[in-house]
Amino acid sequence: MPNVRRARVPRLHLRGGLVSAKTETYVPALGLPALTRFYDLVVRLTLPEFEQKKRLADQALRELPAGARVLDLGSGTGTLTLLLKQRAPGADVAGLDGDPEVIAVARAKAQRAGFELDLRQGLSWEPPFEEGSFDRVVSSLFFHHLRTEDKRRTLAKAHDLLRPGGELHVLDWGEARSALTRLAFLPVQVLDGFGPTRDNVRGRLLPLFEEAGFASVEETGRRNTLFGTLSLYRAVRPGSASPCTGRFE
Template sequence: MISTGTEGGKREGSTYVPALGLRVLTPLYDRAVALTTRERRFRGALIAQAVTRPELDILDLGCGTGSLTIGIKRREPSTRIVGVDGDPEVLRIATRKAAAAEVLLAFDCALAHELPYAGASFDRVVSSLFFHHLTWQSKQQAAAEAYRVLRPGGELHVADWGRPSGPTMRALFLIVQALDGVATTRDNVAGRLPELFVAAGFEQVVQEGHVDTSLGTIALYRARRPE
């Protein structure tokens, strides 16, 4: 089910940029991610570090086509999870995937800097391959909103492009930067996401690990909202 908040919308005065940069490529997104990012490994690691007990309330921020949302629900059916994204087309794909997987999920259409949820609504906010699409200002706004909707003691778990593990990973990441832009990805490749989360008020900000892929290094982060 999709409920509509800020449908489509614009980000900082620019037209919303869809997955893979071009609307025509949106149907290819899942296949591209599966082929290039060792998806099962990094998403499995993210789910393992985020879903540590039953009956959590979880928000999947920038859920895209719902792969992570569905994966979490399958791992722990008692989880109450909602996916949110600003692109109604990818949410339609997510809804079809959830139906095919026979899991009951809710998807909301809204932008990360103005989430349609009350403060302290969730135990976890999770996000995969989302923050690198945002400018630094939008990253700050998204991190602030994640902090706001988390309950005291709640946790933010992020898997996204991070500081390369070596020169080869840095060279491969140039492909991502060609597709998604240097301006939005430079903070990721410089390893600045922990700095971002600390500035938003989070504590115990750590990089739990990383996964080297054919497009660069994906880092896994954990951060906690203070009690």
Template sequence: MSTKKFIPALGYDFLSDYYDLAIKITMPEKKFRNKLVDFINPKDNEKILEFGFGTAQNIIILKQRFPYSNVQGVDIDPKIKSIAEYKLNKAEIETPLFLYDGNKLPFEDNSFDKVYSSLVFHQLDMITKLKCLLEINRILKPNGELIIGDWGKAKTKWMRFSFYLVQLLDGFKTTTDNVNGLMIKYITDAGFKEISEIDFINTSIGTYSYYKAYKN
């Protein structure tokens, strides 16, 4: 099966090498990533997946804070996987990373206790958003937990204006649903329960929101 077309980090493949730098410049990185890990809150014997591991920065922080946590990652971008593997090796962290074709995740039904994702869904069109959420639902165990950190509904007029920079890079087609606050609708349509926006951080380029839900 051919790999589904995807939007690279920062919108263009040649910019992927500068992704970490862009995040450091435009966002309160330590704050938003550590808050994400707070919400993941790994427990003993939990099997956890990061959907869209990017440059592995979330995994590095999670493993540094919770060294014995069982976390894996999956992504669609071979170039970003190479960057992630280099960083994990440098940090002396061993974590399985998988590539997939953008269609079916390479895991059995009911495989994970928690799945989390950060800054992925705003890069997906409406059909792909729902397909990915359905796949995440499939691989979660009953009552398994979904945690998503991504661009959400702008909390101020300035947040809405500043988000245009993200839209220029990643495309208006994929990002508009996020800034219109529709992530909760997509998560609901994918069959999750107890869905809520649990927190947010205003950054220099938009409102980064945290969502939590559970598999039925």
């Protein structure tokens, strides 16, 4: 187990995912603060993460209203946040994460690329943003770090942050539909916890989206990897989207 230090934020695991607000333990990305800067390299070597994030970004930015606001929930080192901004430069792109060290990495990454991002530190179920202020909420490999009660709270807040007609787009571990993919997912469960990952491997994310008030809930794609199945999801906050004058391509 990684070394743990006490802090006034919920526990963070591997990529800085919030696990529970009930404890005040905090575990940085990859377990130790000194390893945070190696996170992108480790993930790139073990998962087709960037390829899947490009698919997620393409899906989320489809028919994006002009002047839209986009939130990367659980933004980590900012790879997806920056990708969203690069693909929709006219959009206001924000990121939210509980780990100040990964936020610093994300901010430096954006500066090197010549972009300014609105990166905030905070809890996914207590976001420092106004309700109804986003057209898209996007999240990558974050929800499997949350216990069920915190998934529910986070999804309820994501729903409230969206304008009517706004969309939630999620890339995360999906249902294991064979003994082989179930076995492949075991290392992830050992590292990130059997409790938080149980909803993912049992295919419970879609019902949780619906429980939070989302409509048109669907799994839009799946890919089997060395460590299990990655799934793409889409859900919509019911209501009519505000009229817009243009689209981002």
